[in-house]
């Protein structure tokens with residue numbers, strides 16, 4: 099089997115034209131048919147074997163020592179994968195749109211009033227970031243599954259979403275505290 103971008107592959111367990119099987123380090127999950135499990139489940143299902151036979155086949159095919167029987171008793175997947183993905187996706191979407199709203203506000207609130215006024219940092223940030231953030235929110239709204247999985251993966255693993263969430267909350271409070279000061283200045 100060939101895994102493409104983002105460890106997605108065509109699922110051998112249903113008729114799959116676009117890759118919908120996600121291969122992770124310790125489990126696989128199909129967004130199309132819901133097939134999931136560890137490497138032993140995968141081999142068992144693919145070759146129609148029992149779990150024990152699948153473990154033996156893996157041991158034989160990859161030259162592993164089949165003696166310790168505990169090798170077959172791998173831990174079960176830690177979470178129901180699709181629910182986890184949906185939760186992560188919702189979190190990303192909420193954080194991105196919150197930040198977008200903040201940028202929209204900054205674009206107006208901190209826009210220079212005269213041509214010679216120096217640019218406020220928040221106005222600059224709003225101009226620089228808006229399209230990029232809007233693009234990511236669009237991907238989560240209308241992107242295909244593979245794009246959404248890749249983006250959510252990237253945002254979660256890099257810690258960007260955690261940072262942006264904290265940042266947006268902090269900056270939103272700052273704006274609320276300062277009220278209308280810039281307009282009156």
Ligand SMILES: [Zn+2]
Nearest residue numbers: 109112128131
């Ligand atoms: Zn499938």
